[in-house]
Amino acid sequence: xxxxxxxxxxxxxxxxxxxxxxxxxxxxxxxxxxxxxxxxxxxxxxxxxxxxxxxxxxxxxxxxxxxxxxxxxxxxxxxxxxxxxxxxxxxxxxxxxxxxxxxxxxxxxxxxxxxxxxxxxxxxxxxxx
Numbered sequence: 001x002x003x004x005x006x007x008x009x010x011x012x013x014x015x016x017x018x019x020x021x022x023x024x025x026x027x028x029x030x031x032x033x034x035x036x037x038x039x040x041x042x043x044x045x046x047x048x049x050x051x052x053x054x055x056x057x058x059x060x061x062x063x064x065x066x067x068x069x070x071x072x073x074x075x076x077x078x079x080x081x082x083x084x085x086x087x088x089x090x091x092x093x094x095x096x097x098x099x100x101x102x103x104x105x106x107x108x109x110x111x112x113x114x115x116x117x118x119x120x121x122x123x124x125x126x127x128x129x
Contacts, residue, residue, distance in 0.1 A: 023088060030085035037079065051097050058097070062090035 017024065034046075041047045065076065065086040076083050 023084070026082050026085040027088045027092070030079065030081040030089045033079040033081050034089070048093055049096075053097075055094060055098070058090045058094035062087045062094070065090070 031046075034048075038047050041050050065083040068076070068083045069087070074082055074084075076086055079086070
């Protein structure tokens with residue numbers, strides 16, 4: 001019996017996520033706790049999905065929760081979920097917002113522009129030109 005051929009090369013195997021089911025369950029609990037705390041932008045639309053937050057807020061929050069784990073704290077007192085779930089959530093939100101192509105805030109754009117300018121200005125000196 002022959003089977004249909006499918007091209008899967010270069011495609012993510014989402015079934016691999018099942019290996020992380022305990023972590024995903026904690027992430028889902030964190031999502032639920034966050035939605036209970038923060039009002040949806042519209043029915044069924046979590047407010048964070050609107051974007052507009054600087055990337056640094058997600059990254060800094062992930063680092064704060066990682067620091068709490070390193071310091072021996074397992075649970076976030078504010079939401080009652082694990083700090084590990086908060087790290088995952090902030091990194092997932094960061095990736096999701098960037099993959100969705102949301103427009104950066106004005107402050108974010110200004111920081112990126114000035115950072116790029118600093119890099120461009122410094123490059124000739126850094127490479128001895």
